[in-house]
Each structure stands twice: as structure tokens, then as C-alpha cells.
Amino acid sequence: MTQTQPIAPPRGTEAPRRTGASVEVDHVSRRYGAVTALQDASLRAAPGEMVAVTGHSASGKSTLLNLIGGLDQPSSGSVLIDGTEIWREPDVARHRRELVGFVFQQHFLLADLTARANIEVALIGAGMPRARRRARALELLGEVGLAHRGEHQPGQLSGGERQRVALARALANEPRLLLADEPTGALDTATSQRILDLLGELRARRGMTLIIVSYDEQVGERADRMLTVTDGVLTANQ
Numbered sequence: 001m002t003q004t005q006p007i008a009p010p011r012g013t014e015a016p017r018r019t020g021a022s023v024e025v026d027h028v029s030r031r032y033g034a035v036t037a038l039q040d041a042s043l044r045a046a047p048g049e050m051v052a053v054t055g056h057s058a059s060g061k062s063t064l065l066n067l068i069g070g071l072d073q074p075s076s077g078s079v080l081i082d083g084t085e086i087w088r089e090p091d092v093a094r095h096r097r098e099l100v101g102f103v104f105q106q107h108f109l110l111a112d113l114t115a116r117a118n119i120e121v122a123l124i125g126a127g128m129p130r131a132r133r134r135a136r137a138l139e140l141l142g143e144v145g146l147a148h149r150g151e152h153q154p155g156q157l158s159g160g161e162r163q164r165v166a167l168a169r170a171l172a173n174e175p176r177l178l179l180a181d182e183p184t185g186a187l188d189t190a191t192s193q194r195i196l197d198l199l200g201e202l203r204a205r206r207g208m209t210l211i212i213v214s215y216d217e218q219v220g221e222r223a224d225r226m227l228t229v230t231d232g233v234l235t236a237n238q
């Protein structure tokens, strides 16, 4: 058994640092050649809302998340974040970096870098000097309860710890919209619960909007709203 670390420091009743972004997905389709991964999907999330998206494998969940986060472009329809279409921005990458945090289905940490350095990489684009990047990465590791693992590489961390580093990296640029794709997919129930508690706390503290793809029933129970994707078609659960 590894020692149990508090996942985030205790806190009072701080007001959120900033408000979450609104999300408006309007009749969006995404075709990959002959495959229609998503068909005429519409979804709205109010600032600070938590929306859970579920559905079978290959139903189009990651496609939806990638489109919302501006990692992929719709074949038709539009995605507005705070009323702005990301693909109309002059600098899409910068706009995305300043607004959106991703926790990917595979954690995508760089294997040769330490946990701390993985987070620092996310801060390079923001033009932060090296010493500040380092301090900020350590602060973020503390926020996810991993201050003691900063010098470990991903291969030296447990699955849950890796997922927490990925979460810290996603938070590095203070996103107003956090998109999480199966953040608890590979974890046991207790660890999943801790990650979800952490996400909930971070959402309240930072005022983020959260869209989370998951098969996990715990996620649905915590969400304000739940949606299901079936063969590329998005529907709201009753």
C-alpha cells in the first residue's frame, strides 16, 4: 500500500477565481471519409456547469470533446465558446491555450520528463520565465496532492498519480473550460472517487465549466446534466 496523501489542501469558502466559459455546440457534424463520427450534435453548457457525456465505445464521445476544445474542426455546424468560434480566431492555438484545458483519454505525459517538467512544458507557450514555470508546476502538483512526486517520471508513478499529473498539466494555464476524456477510465473505484472529488473541488474553486466523458456512474451522479452519444447522435438523458 502506498501512503495516502490528501489530494488538495483544505480551504475555506473562497470565491471562484474566475468564471467558467459558456459552450454552445450548434448542429455539429464530423465526418472522417465515409465515417460519420458525429451527426448534428447540439449542446449548451452554462458557465460553471458540469456536463457528463456517456456512450458506447466508438460512439463519438472523444470526437465531440475534440471539437468543443478546438482540436478538431467540424465538417458542418459551429462551436462557440463564450460566444466566439475558435476557428475564426487569428491564433487558434493561443486562444485554445488560454481558454481550454484537456485531460486526454491516454494521459499523454512525456515519458522522459519528470512530473514537474511535464507541467512546465504546458507553460512554455504562455511565455513564462523558467523559474516561474518551475514554481507554478510545483504549486499545481501540490494542488493535486503530488508535491512529493514532482521528480518522478510517468513510468515511476501509479495510474492514478499519472492521471493527477495530467490534471495538473490541464490546469496549468488556468482554463475556464476543462474537457476530460475518461479521466477515471483506468482507475479503481476509490481512486476514481478521489479524482472526481478533486475535479469537483477545482471546479468550485476555479469556477470552471467542466465537460467530462465517462462510463463511470459516479460521474453521472455528480453532473448537473448527462448526455449520451449513440452512433454519433447526441441526446440528453431524461
Ligand SMILES: Nc1ncnc2c1ncn2[C@@H]1O[C@H](COP(=O)(O)OP(=O)(O)OP(=O)(O)O)[C@@H](O)[C@H]1O
Residues within 6 Å of the ligand: 032, 035, 036, 037, 055, 056, 057, 058, 059, 060, 061, 062, 063, 064, 105
Ligand atoms: N481521425 C479519425 N479518422 C477516422 N476515423 C476516426 C477518427 N477519429 C475517430 N474516428 C472514428 O469515429 C468514430 C468515433 O470515434 P471516437 O473516438 O469519437 O469514439 P469514442 O466514443 O470516444 O470511443 P471510446 O469510448 O472507445 O474512446 C469511430 O468509429 C472512430 O473509428
Ligand SMILES: [Mg+2]
Residues within 6 Å of the ligand: 061, 062, 063, 105, 181
Ligand atoms: Mg474516446
